[in-house]
Amino acid sequence: MVRVCFAFVLTGSGWAYGSLTVGEKVARLESCSYLSDALADFARAVLALLRGADQARCDWYDEPGGLRWRFTRQGERVHVSAIAFRINAYKEHPADEEGVIKDLGTCTLVELATALHDGMRAVLGTWGIEGYRRKWHLYDFPLAEYEQLEALLHDIPLEE
Numbered sequence: 001m002v003r004v005c006f007a008f009v010l011t012g013s014g015w016a017y018g019s020l021t022v023g024e025k026v027a028r029l030e031s032c033s034y035l036s037d038a039l040a041d042f043a044r045a046v047l048a049l050l051r052g053a054d055q056a057r058c059d060w061y062d063e064p065g066g067l068r069w070r071f072t073r074q075g076e077r078v079h080v081s082a083i084a085f086r087i088n089a090y091k092e093h094p095a096d097e098e099g100v101i102k103d104l105g106t107c108t109l110v111e112l113a114t115a116l117h118d119g120m121r122a123v124l125g126t127w128g129i130e131g132y133r134r135k136w137h138l139y140d141f142p143l144a145e146y147e148q149l150e151a152l153l154h155d156i157p158l159e160e
Contacts (some may be wrong), residue, residue, distance in 0.1 A: 002107040007118035008032075008039050010127060010135045016059060018042075020069070020080065020115070022104040027067065027082030035061040039120065040142035042069060043149060046116050049073050049109055050152045064088040068099065071112075078112050080104040113153055120146045 005021040011031075018038060019028035032038050038060045045056035049071055056071045068083040083099035123132065124141060133142040 002105070002111055003117040004111040007137045008042075008119055008123055010132070012137065014137045016111045016136070018067075020082070020104065022080050022107050025102070026101050027069075027084075027104055028052075029060050029062060029067040029119040031062050032060045032067075033063050034137045034139065035063070037139040037142070039123065040139065040145055043116060043120065043142050043145035045069065045071060045154070046113055047145060047148055049078060050113055050149075068096065070096065073109065074106075076109050077106050078109050079106045080112070104122075110153070110156055113149060114116070117146070117149050119155060120149070 002023050003021065005019075007017070007019045008149055009017045011017050014034040016032040017028065017030055018032045036059060041058035041060075048056040054073050058069050060067045060069070060079065065084070065086050065088070068085070069080040071084060072079045075151045082102045082104060083096050084102065085094050085099040087094055087098070120142070124146065127135060127141070129143065130143050135138075
């Protein structure tokens with residue numbers, strides 16, 4: 001079992017700190033901008049994997065720069081990479097090769113999904129639906145994705 005931890009902390013008006021830890025490795029974006037619906041995009045990527053996709057990705061933006069999360073599924077395991085960009089990733093949409101790739105390693109899909117669910121629950125518990133909207137500006141808390149994640153995790157049988 002690998003320790004997996006996801007955090008998304010609203011830090012300012014339209015700004016957040018986000019990180020994913022897999023084992024001993026961590027990738028983070030200290031100043032994630034509301035230029036993207038970062039939390040919902042991450043949740044949709046993990047949901048795609050839970051529904052059987054072999055690969056998923058999402059971008060978080062800084063101003064300038066950003067972080068691309070790349071997930072590759074192999075059976076019930078997921079390999080996670082984070083690609084950091086210093087250029088204006090929001091406007092230029094760089095190829096993976098233009099960034100600095102950080103390999104976070106592999107965990108189970110259930111570990112990743114559970115860490116995300118726990119992180120989303122913490123955000124919801126701290127801010128609530130209305131507080132999240134006021135703090136994050138353009139986007140509502142991704143309640144539909146949160147509920148879908150919860151339902152899919154509930155349907156996964158516990159390992160003996």
